[in-house]
Amino acid sequence: MKRYISNLFAGLIMVGLTLPATSFAQNADEVFRAAGSPHNPKVDIAFNRYYTAEGLAEISKKIAAAHPDLVRRVSIGKSYEGRDIWMLQVTNYKKGVADRKPGFYVDGNIHSNEIQGAEISIYTAWYLTENFGDVDYITDMLDNRIFYIVPTINPDARNNYMKEANTGSSPRSGMMPLDDDRDGLVDEDGLDDLDGDGSVTSMRRKSEYGDFIVDPLDPRKMLQIGPDDITTAQRYEMLGSEGIDNDGDGRVNEDRPGVYDPNRDWAWKWQPDYIQRGALKYPFSAPENRAVADFVLAHPNIAGAQSFHNSGGMILRGPGAEEDLATYNRADLRIYDAIGMKGQKMLPGYRYLTVYKDLYSVFGGELDWFYGSRGIYTFTNEIFSSFAYYKSNNPDRNQSYDFDQELLAGDAFTPWATYNHPTYGEVEIGGFKKNFGRATPGFMLEEELHRNMAFALYHAHHMPLLSIDKVTEKDLGGGLREITVVIKNDRMMPTHASQDLKYKIERPDFVTISGVDVQAGMIVQDLDLNLSTEQKVDPAKMVLESIPGNGIVTLRWIVSGKGKAKITVDSAKGGVITN
């Protein structure tokens, strides 16, 4: 209670100093806890809307300010346009050494129009910090793990998506200018929001040769005329996305901001643009990705990772490329499958899939770099699918229109309206807005964020959790003692993924004994049959290539001297444990 009060007090001061009045927590008497959600959080955040890069930066600042013992907010680098790439490092800083705990990395928004990941990241940081001390699962999580959360690794283009002329599927790229049409000019003919509704929708024109008519029962919808159809209705031709030929080269919207694919920029089996469209000059050409890679390389404690994209309702694992099939070996796939199948249950409408065979076969993806190059188990979730509209796997083909009308009050659609186009003459512009189709609608957003976070937490839960389980001593006479130690890993992941072991990506785990004079040291394979392998060199520091998931390693030393033995397990991905 005392801690609660002092925390609340500190929180009030922090929040009061940094936040506007509306962000004050509610009076505790006025609320009743809904299961599983922080009922009176120090930081109030609306989870039924999206935030710009600056909005995210501001919220992350508030979270860090409200929870100084749980959050460090650091900039891991600058974006191309000079924005900070903010990371929230969330753990219980009062326990253990933060960067030596098993680490879980989360990011969102690598594809700039795929925005939910940033909100999932924010929700995760918020949920962890607001539930710490109240919910044991979360408290244990922050006692024993550290989360490295980067809400957006593409802040420039996130803002471009939100503020500039875009469809729901653009820009995807980052903002480094490139000459897409190889005419010597860069980014000279992008999309245009001609009707000023904030979205790039479609253009249609009345035409006696057109292939479309307006659905007589729904003026929003265009129907394609089939070869046997007879129609007397007004025919239309579709003229593509809203835009004009800005550079007068006879093509419309052909050189947009960017264009490259930040998720073809990662170093595992990287291939150049002519093989893998969207790749840049060399791996980590995008400064945002480089910041992440440098951070990960400097943090070998990261054992699990999650990136968030949209859409389609998928929990994806690698390999990204068919040619890379051999990298994902059987032992590691057992772990992927266990977590992925759990995710399928936790995320109705989502399927656990493999990128190269279920999506497309591509090189240079983030998840492949994390796993292939660093031995970190990594998933990419494609947030949101049409399942969500009516919680049905058998969608009606009109459901987007129905959903807009029945549940969104028609807010997702810009009605067709005439526009005088410089090239095409009188056209009509209209269609679904850019925030519909891929981005989760507001009223469903919190659930989407929560379920995806829960999946990430399950993944993080199964990072190695080491303990020195048993230490037994036997007097061998002649001043010698035999010390037998059982080191236990309570979770599914080993300290070294199978891919890691194959290439010795991370150094081995070390188990040291001190306070005694070590005469011999060995790894015990079978206690009953007394089978063991001696380590001839430096037995006081035993070298373990890995500590298996849900398993044990038994070590034995023959020592002399009277002192009490102190044992330390030092594992890059499993943390540091002392008895």
Added chain:
Amino acid sequence: MNQKVKKWVLGALFLFSVSLQAQDYNNANQLEQRLKQLAGSSPDVKLESITKTDGGKDIWMLTLGKGDVDSKPAMAVVGGVEGAHVLGVEMAVRFAEGIVKDNANVLEKTTFYVFPNMSPDATEQYFAKLKYERSGNAKQTDDDRDGKLNEDPFDDLNGDGIITWMRVEDATGDWITHPADSRVMIKANKGEGEKGKYKIFTEGRDNDKDGSFNEDGEGGIHFRKNLTYEFPYFEAGAGEHSVSEKENRALLDFLYTKWNLYSVFTFGPGNNLASPWKFNRAGASKRVVTSILSEDADLNKFISDAYNKTTGMKNAPASGEQGGDFLQWAYFHFGRLSVGTPGWWAPTVKDEEGGVANKDKNQEVNFLRWAAQENLSNYFVDWKEISHPDFPNQKVEVGGIAPFKMNNPPMSMVGDASKKNNDFIVELVGMQADVKLVNLKSEAVGKGMTRITVDVYNAGTLPTHTQMGTRSRWLMPIRVEVKLGKDQEVISGRRIMTINNLDGDGSQQFTWLVKGNGSVQIEAGAPHAGVDNVTVNLK
């Protein structure tokens, strides 16, 4: 001054300057002085540092050119891609010096970006107290990934200041002596019943007692193991990912901004000039291309023939390409015409009558014979028994070919090799693509309309694009544009068109129907292939 006297004076000056040249290869400081001197000697030379390595060494770049250098077709000349190949540095510098002194007229049409040394951290080992062939830069690396840094370096067991080899008599070893020269060690051919008698290690102790010798010494990442083509993941010296190093990144960042680059010439172990890369249909047709493409193979053959003819160099040792190297990167991932050569190798020595023949053409045997014939010194350390703590009961000898000697000849021989290679480079750029507009015709069609016909012609011998280059986003197509004035309009034909490639002596015809008065300008070309303009008076 009559021509004869002039020639004589120049010749004397040349000899004089040669006599001033160092008797050995340049260390970083000497190189810097030499480059600064060159830059100060001519307005055609610009010197800059594009980055500093982890070891604090500059990566120098010379721009050789006249006028608007970045708008002329250009070649990059790169040396020091392999730290043990200090000759490559010397060849690149001498190339630059040679152009300035003897061939400055080439700069009217071609710009050169010369990077004399891409491995300055590594090449310093040649000049260090303890000499060994080093490829890695100054980055701290845990080469054997055991959690310890640099815990097992070489050890100079015989105290001669250089690292050679150890041979250990051991029935379980795989090595035997060469029949033509017992100083040379080769692998026993077990298929023919030979039995190994030695184990071979580099000179040193197993300092960390892990069973491997000298597997984690100082340095570092190899420039030519750190590029993207067939990057050798997790190999010592490769780096944690491709293009991780400052020098690799700085060079690529520069090259990618130079749209005028059509070719890259590398002085290093890779050699596709003595014999061209071979086309392999399966490798060329996979998504991840691993063979030179067929048209480029023909081009490589053509260039290689020219190289062999011009330099007269024969019997080159096998080319030393490897995953992550620069020579292959410049073609496979950068799409440019990429050619390379070590610049020099020991000529083949004929078997002496009565002596044992070097039947398998062993390069080391040949080198030793050549070195003896040329009276070189210190090229071999005679095998001498030492007592080795890791082999208490075995006979261990230290010796072997001295580091650097096989691939870096005495300075007295470099001049000749350099001249041959420089002559070839001048010949090669003389063949570069040169886009011209020819056969211009304009005819009145009536009603203020003019039909314009013109051939876009490549007056060079080389194609405007390698076949690989046509696939690259980073090489511009030939762009053909009609520049219109006021009240002018293209009635038929596209105003702007592109051509993916024009072969040497190849052409493509264009026709437009233009309406209006006055004149229009037609422009064709690409930064790396030359640009031409013509003005057409409308009828």
